[in-house]
Every structure is written in C-alpha cells, then in structure tokens.
Amino acid sequence: MVRRMIGGLLLAIALPLGAQQVKPLDPANMDTTCSACEDFFAYANGGWLSHNTIPADRPRWGSFDELHEANYAALKATLEQAAAHPGPDPDTRRLGLFYASCMDSVTNDRIGPVPIEPLLDEIRLLRTRADVEREIATLQSAGVGAAFSFRSGQDGKNSERVIGQLSQGGLGLPDRDYYTRSDSASAALRDQYREHVAHMLALTGQGTAQAAAAADRVLALETALARASMTRVERRNADSTYHLLALAGLRSLTPGMNWPAFLRARRAPALADVNVAQPRFYHALDSLLTAVPVEAWRDYLAWQTVRTFGPSLGSALEQESFRFNSTVLQGVAEMQPRWKRCVGATDRSLGEILGQAFVRTHFTPEAKARAETMVKNIRASLRQRIGQLDWMSSATKQKAYTKLEAIVQKIGYPDKWRSYDGLEIVSQPYGVNIMHAAAFETRRNLAKIGKPVDRGEWGMTPPTVNAYYNAGQNEVVFPAGIMQPPFFDPKADDAVNYGGMGAAIGHEISHGFDDQGRKYDAKGNLSGWWSDADAAEFEKRADAVVQQFNGFVAVDTFHVNGKLTLGENIADFAGLTIAYHAFRKTLEGKPEPAPIDGLTADQRFFLAWAQIWRAMSRPESAKLLVNVDPHAPARWRVNGPLANMPEFQQAFGCQAGDPMVAPAETRARIW
Numbered sequence: 001m002v003r004r005m006i007g008g009l010l011l012a013i014a015l016p017l018g019a020q021q022v023k024p025l026d027p028a029n030m031d032t033t034c035s036a037c038e039d040f041f042a043y044a045n046g047g048w049l050s051h052n053t054i055p056a057d058r059p060r061w062g063s064f065d066e067l068h069e070a071n072y073a074a075l076k077a078t079l080e081q082a083a084a085h086p087g088p089d090p091d092t093r094r095l096g097l098f099y100a101s102c103m104d105s106v107t108n109d110r111i112g113p114v115p116i117e118p119l120l121d122e123i124r125l126l127r128t129r130a131d132v133e134r135e136i137a138t139l140q141s142a143g144v145g146a147a148f149s150f151r152s153g154q155d156g157k158n159s160e161r162v163i164g165q166l167s168q169g170g171l172g173l174p175d176r177d178y179y180t181r182s183d184s185a186s187a188a189l190r191d192q193y194r195e196h197v198a199h200m201l202a203l204t205g206q207g208t209a210q211a212a213a214a215a216d217r218v219l220a221l222e223t224a225l226a227r228a229s230m231t232r233v234e235r236r237n238a239d240s241t242y243h244l245l246a247l248a249g250l251r252s253l254t255p256g257m258n259w260p261a262f263l264r265a266r267r268a269p270a271l272a273d274v275n276v277a278q279p280r281f282y283h284a285l286d287s288l289l290t291a292v293p294v295e296a297w298r299d300y301l302a303w304q305t306v307r308t309f310g311p312s313l314g315s316a317l318e319q320e321s322f323r324f325n326s327t328v329l330q331g332v333a334e335m336q337p338r339w340k341r342c343v344g345a346t347d348r349s350l351g352e353i354l355g356q357a358f359v360r361t362h363f364t365p366e367a368k369a370r371a372e373t374m375v376k377n378i379r380a381s382l383r384q385r386i387g388q389l390d391w392m393s394s395a396t397k398q399k400a401y402t403k404l405e406a407i408v409q410k411i412g413y414p415d416k417w418r419s420y421d422g423l424e425i426v427s428q429p430y431g432v433n434i435m436h437a438a439a440f441e442t443r444r445n446l447a448k449i450g451k452p453v454d455r456g457e458w459g460m461t462p463p464t465v466n467a468y469y470n471a472g473q474n475e476v477v478f479p480a481g482i483m484q485p486p487f488f489d490p491k492a493d494d495a496v497n498y499g500g501m502g503a504a505i506g507h508e509i510s511h512g513f514d515d516q517g518r519k520y521d522a523k524g525n526l527s528g529w530w531s532d533a534d535a536a537e538f539e540k541r542a543d544a545v546v547q548q549f550n551g552f553v554a555v556d557t558f559h560v561n562g563k564l565t566l567g568e569n570i571a572d573f574a575g576l577t578i579a580y581h582a583f584r585k586t587l588e589g590k591p592e593p594a595p596i597d598g599l600t601a602d603q604r605f606f607l608a609w610a611q612i613w614r615a616m617s618r619p620e621s622a623k624l625l626v627n628v629d630p631h632a633p634a635r636w637r638v639n640g641p642l643a644n645m646p647e648f649q650q651a652f653g654c655q656a657g658d659p660m661v662a663p664a665e666t667r668a669r670i671w
C-alpha cells in the first residue's frame with residue numbers, strides 16, 4: 001500500500017481525556033520577542049519551547065505526543081477493565097488476556113526466550129541452501145523479517161486486484177545507508193550494533209565467544225543485503241519499484257531459488273505473477289544464498305528471530321533491545337512504564353478491537369459532520385486552485401478534476417471492523433501471544449492475494465494521531481484519534497480549525513497530486529495521465545522545493561534531504577494553500593471576524609499550523625529521522641512552506657529580504 005502520512009514514522013497513538021483542556025491556539029506558547037518574519041516557528045512556539053523539556057522516556061516531545069499521553073490514560077482504563085472482567089465476548093477476552101499477559105512481568109522474566117526456542121532449534125539444524133530457503137519461509141510466516149519481504153498488495157497498474165509483492169528487507173539497522181557509509185561515526189555505530197547483536201544472542205543461551213563470532217557474520221551478511229538495496233530516495237519513485245513478473249520471469253531473475261517450495265511453505269494462495277519491487281536485490285540475494293556459508297545464514301536467521309520477539313521475552317532481552325534501539329539510536333534514557341508499552345503493543349496487535357471502545361467514548365457524530373464539511377470545502381478549494389493554474393493545460397486539468405472528485409474520504413473509524421476469529425490469545429506467557437498475533441497477521445495479509453481489493457480496510461487504528469492518503473485506492477483517511485484538540489476543536493473559531501485540521505486535510509488530499517501521487521489516476525493506477533509538457537513543468541516547480549529544503553539544517557551539520565522529503569513538503573505547501581483559501585471562502589459575504597487575543601483571523605490560521613508542529617527532539621533522534629523520515633523536521637514544516645506563501649507574508653507584514661520571504665527568483669510555486 002502506498003501511503004503518505006501527515007506525521008512522522010515514530011508517532012503513535014492518541015486519545016483525549018484531558019485533551020479538552022488543550023487550547024487549539026495558545027498565546028502562552030508564543031514568543032513575541034521573536035519576529036514573525038524572521039523565524040515564524042520560534043515566534044509561534046518559543047514560549048512552549050522554553051517551558052518544556054523532553055520527558056526521559058521519549059525521543060522527542062510535541063503536540064502529537066501530548067495528545068498521545070492523554071490518550072494512553074484512556075486506553076489503559078479500557079484495557080484494565082477488560083483484563084479484570086474478560087467476560088464471554090471473545091474479542092473482549094482477547095483484549096483482556098493479551099494486556100494482562102503483557103503486564104505479567106514475573107512470568108515473562110521466568111519464561112524468558114522459551115517461546116522462540118522451537119524456532120531457534122530448527123535454525124540450528126539447517127544444513128543446505130534448500131533448508132535455509134525453507135526456514136526463511138517459516139520465519140516470515142511467523143512474522144520475522146527474514147532476508148526479504150513477501151506480502152500481498154494492490155497491483156500498481158491494475159488497482160482492482162491484489163497480488164504478491166516481493167520487496168527488499170532483512171536488515172536490523174534503520175536503513176541500508178547505515179551499512180554503507182564510510183565516515184567514522186557510522187563505523188562506530190556499526191560496532192555498537194555488532195555488540196548489541198552479540199549481547200542479544202548471548203541472552204538466548206549462546207556462549208560469549210560464539211555470539212561474538214556470530215555477530216560478525218550477521219553484520220557481514222546484512223551489509224551484503226544493504227549494498228544490494230535501493231536507497232529511500234530511489235524507493236520513493238513509484239515507477240522504479242513496479243516490475244510485474246510472471247513466475248517464469250521470477251525464475252530467470254533468481255535461477256537458484258525454489259519459489260514453488262517457498263510459496264508452499266508460506267501457504268500462499270496460487271499466483272501467476274508477482275511484483276518484484278527491487279529486482280537487483282533479488283538477483284543479489286540469489287547469489288548470497290549460494291556464496292554465503294549456511295553457518296552464517298543460521299546466525300543471521302537466529303538474530304532476526306531474537307530481534308523480532310526479544311522485546312516480549314522478559315526484561316533481560318527487553319532492556320538490551322531498548323538500550324540499542326532507543327538509547328543508542330534515539331538518545332532515550334528511560335524505558336516507558338510497563339503499562340504504556342503494553343497499551344502500545346495491544347494497539348498494534350488488536351487495534352480494531354481496542355479502537356471500538358475508543359470511538360464509543362471519543363468520537364461523536366457532530367465531530368464527523370464538522371470534519372466532512374471541512375473536507376468538502378477543501379476539495380472545492382483545490383478544484384478552484386487547479387482551475388487558476390497558468391502552467392497546466394486544460395486537458396490535464398480535466399483529468400485532475402476527475403481524480404479529485406473520485407477521492408474517497410474515510411473519517412473516524414471503519415464501517416466494518418476487522419475480524420480476529422482464529423486468533424488464539426492465552427493467559428500466559430506474553431511471548432506466545434505476541435507470536436500468535438504476528439502469525440495471524442501474516443496469514444491474514446497473504447490470504448488477500450487473488451481476491452478483489454477490500455476498499456473498506458483501514459491502514460491505521462482509530463486512536464492513531466495521524467492520517468494518510470493511499471494512492472492505490474485514491475482515498476484520504478482520518479482516524480478519530482487526530483480529530484481532537486489541538487488539531488480540531490468544535491468550539492474553536494474556523495481560522496484555527498482550518499489552520500490545524502484543515503491544513504492536515506489539505507495535506508492528505510494534495511498527496512494525490514504530489515511528485516509521486518500525481519502518477520496514479522482516479523482509479524489508483526500508475527498510468528501517466530499528465531501531458532509530457534505539464535509533467536515537465538511540474539517537475540521543474542517541484543525541484544524548487546527540493547532545493548529549498550536541501551538548504552535547511554536538520555541537526556548539527558546534517559541537512560534535510562530535499563528529495564527524500566519532497567512529497568511531504570509539497571503536501572504541506574499545497575495543504576496550507578488550499579486550506580487557507582477554503583477558510584477565506586467561509587467568510588464570503590460576512591464581515592471580517594474581530595481579532596482574538598489581538599490576532600487577526602488570518603494570523604490565527606497560520607499560527608494554528610505552526611503550533612500543531614511545536615516539537616523538540618533529542619539530537620540522536622533527529623539524526624535518525626533525517627535518514628529515514630520522509631517528513632522534514634517540524635521547524636521546517638512551518639517555516640519552509642510559509643516562506644513560499646504571499647498569503648502568510650501579507651498576514652504578518654513581512655517584506656522582501658526577510659527570512660520568512662523566499663526570494664522571488666527561487667521561490668516555489670505549484671498549486
């Protein structure tokens with residue numbers, strides 16, 4: 001599924017108790033000693049930045065996280081109730097037993113890695129390449145990211161059908177570049193990773209020397225996979241990851257692999273063809289399966305298994321996993337309290353059961369009606385903006401209107417909840433439940449191959465504080481979790497709601513027309529519906545956004561990657577523009593609203609956008625995100641698009657030459 005989100009990769013969940021007290025726009029967050037025309041992020045959020053610190057158990061802190069904290073308290077109450085009174089309803093029992101088993105630290109510490117021992121025993125017995133291929137299939141079915149990824153997904157050029165999707169994978173560090181960079185900081189991080197692998201393996205019973213030697217082989221094998229992998233920028237390109245192959249084509253790409261045996265072992269439905277997103281990766285993998293000794297594959301597969309399930313197998317593995325993934329990679333000093341980790345795990349494993357309770361208490365028909373009106377107005381605004389473009393031909397405009405009209409909007413929660421029938425949750429230990437849930441999910445996913453696309457499905461759980469556009473289904477999706485203050489407040493003025501939730505809605509809708517989204521047509525097919533001249537003109541205009549963001553510093557000497565963040569930066573710029581004009585349209589025929597707290601309606605619109613992005617980040621976390629997150633850091637999501645907008649500059653009286661006014665000759669102009 002091709003999804004473009006509003007929030008970062010590491011943002012999770014949210015519900016609101018206490019969120020009612022959050023003002024959608026709070027003058028106390030501002031620092032009016034800063035000039036709005038010099039650094040609008042600091043002007044809007046300087047007060048908040050000086051009064052807050054990042055909690056010890058978080059990589060960063062901002063409005064998303066504030067909502068997340070309040071929401072977790074509500075989810076906790078639901079789960080404690082279910083754990084205390086599981087009752088006869090099978091889904092409530094699943095919730096209660098899962099959460100209780102997660103909270104049972106005594107049993108988990110006593111059992112430790114026992115739940116994965118049958119898998120580790122199997123891995124120790126591998127002797128041949130055929131054994132390794134079969135074990136990769138077994139582990140993938142269990143939910144382990146072994147060597148590569150085989151999942152179901154929409155056919156990029158025939159959006160009615162679900163096919164098998166083969167993609168690169170199998171790494172333990174956050175990105176392939178972590179393995180290939182030659183600078184000393186990257187080399188030092190790889191040393192820390194190697195130590196971490198050895199520690200984790202030792203905790204499952206390997207001797208220290210054996211585990212250290214295994215870690216060397218793991219790093220060497222993962223490095224070979226990384227070298228064969230596409231970069232994140234390359235993977236963003238929808239055209240370069242579409243390679244539909246009949247099974248005969250797959251055989252000639254990877255002559256050494258026994259695909260029929262693999263597909264049988266995965267219990268995949270019959271398939272005639274498959275999309276191979278990164279053919280070069282599979283070509284290299286085929287060679288590695290022969291060239292790398294089976295002993296190294298055994299170490300690697302054991303490591304991937306321990307890595308996947310370790311955090312659920314007692315405190316020794318959990319703490320070592322935390323030490324590397326949270327402390328080393330993100331600078332986080334303290335583990336979250338157990339109940340928060342368990343709420344998060346339940347949302348990930350049983351999200352559409354937990355979400356039902358959430359929407360009963362946290363989402364109203366009134367909120368849904370307000371949101372639907374905003375979406376309707378913002379779509380109309382984009383249509384009008386397209387009509388005014390002087391660089392797009394009328395033929396392309398007609399097709400753009402068709403696509404815009406076809407966008408499906410999903411708000412709040414699914415019409416039909418997912419079934420968890422067949423998922424066995426036991427009273428203990430937790431590791432077994434996590435493994436059951438992971439295996440259930442991989443079965444559910446693969447079973448879709450060959451079936452029609454289920455257009456009712458959701459890719460996020462209802463309490464999630466985030467939203468997405470899915471290009472394959474040409475749909476925008478807004479979970480109940482984000483439809484709350486400070487993003488959306490039924491009691492707030494329109495200026496604030498359009499600057500917050502409205503711009504987020506505009507962001508998602510406009511993803512259908514960003515540098516990748518624009519390649520998909522109204523039905524969600526990669527089809528090249530733009531005229532060549534219009535496409536070339538768009539690319540030129542998008543390149544101005546790439547150059548603009550390349551110039552921003554993310555942290556220390558690390559610059560924002562303008563190409564990695566292009567789709568999101570276009571969506572922010574477009575979303576703000578169309579939400580602003582949709583807001584102005586609501587005022588037509590009415591007097592200009594009186595200032596509130598000394599701020600005009602237009603000023604409040606732009607301040608609302610800036611304040612939802614109030615955030616601070618640990619330097620380690622910022623370095624991780626600049627590598628992996630397709631979103632720019634919060635400061636630049638505010639200052640970048642606003643510096644391109646005359647509407648903003650007029651609202652605050654900014655002049656040519658001010659930092660918040662992009663120079664006319666390089667300024668981006670798209671929608």
Ligand SMILES: [Zn+2]
Nearest residue numbers: 004005006571
């Ligand atoms: Zn986005």
